Amino acid sequence: MSPATLSTAGVLLITVPLVAYGGITLLTFLMRNVPGYNDNPVRRGLWRAGHAHAGVLVLFSLVALLYIDQSGLSEGMRSLVRTLIVAAPILMPLGFFLSVIRPGDTKPSRLIWLTFAGGLSLAVGTLILGVSLL
Template sequence: MATELLLTPESRYIAAVALLTIVGIETGGWFLTRVLRGKVAMTEFQKNFARAGHAHAGVLVTLGLVMLLLADAGGVHGVLGWTGRVGVLLAAALISAGFFFSSMGSGEITRPNRLIALIWLGAASLAIGVISLAIGLLAG
């Protein structure tokens, strides 16, 4: 027996924006192919951080889309629902930005700058989002 999946209007709008970010992630993948072919000069540290930023963006946007489905299917509303819906997608932006911005620059960049703090803010957003939705699902 097939069940119909209905998204709330809020989740539909969030999903539409999240899906549009895939184009940015795709562009990042194209940029990485240029880096790996030697067309863009980067240190090994910068290459590693670029890969990590790209990977985190893709995985966390995908998880964020799943979170929308779980929140709506589980009937999680209010603060727990909003935090669960938005927390992981915010983490995707913050963690990726942390990897990219903390390794930017020219010359022999071999360690992150202070913008690495964005990674830790993103990790907090990820944890808060996942825990909020889990609590909402368990309470429902």
């Protein structure tokens, strides 16, 4: 593995305890019946989606990193793909969380577009990587 890929993997691995902490926080909100969470289905649903996407996408990104250095891409394209794939577990959860940050929010704010940006980043990065591996 290249040093850039190893560094990226190291940063992703450091985020795993943060995702776990987020899960504990959501569980605490449920158990303590925190106002603005249990009584707000939009916020509850988006925060659960943000937590789930964070966990899955961090793991997916770690697996994808194993293939980047095996691709026939130039170093510049490898950096681009690495960035695109790692941006997804950052942007998508942020969009879910920040779009309903206030307990009284009953619909997502414009920050929900971060979720779409993360999805696009993931799609482009994995498409480039997948084609380069064929």
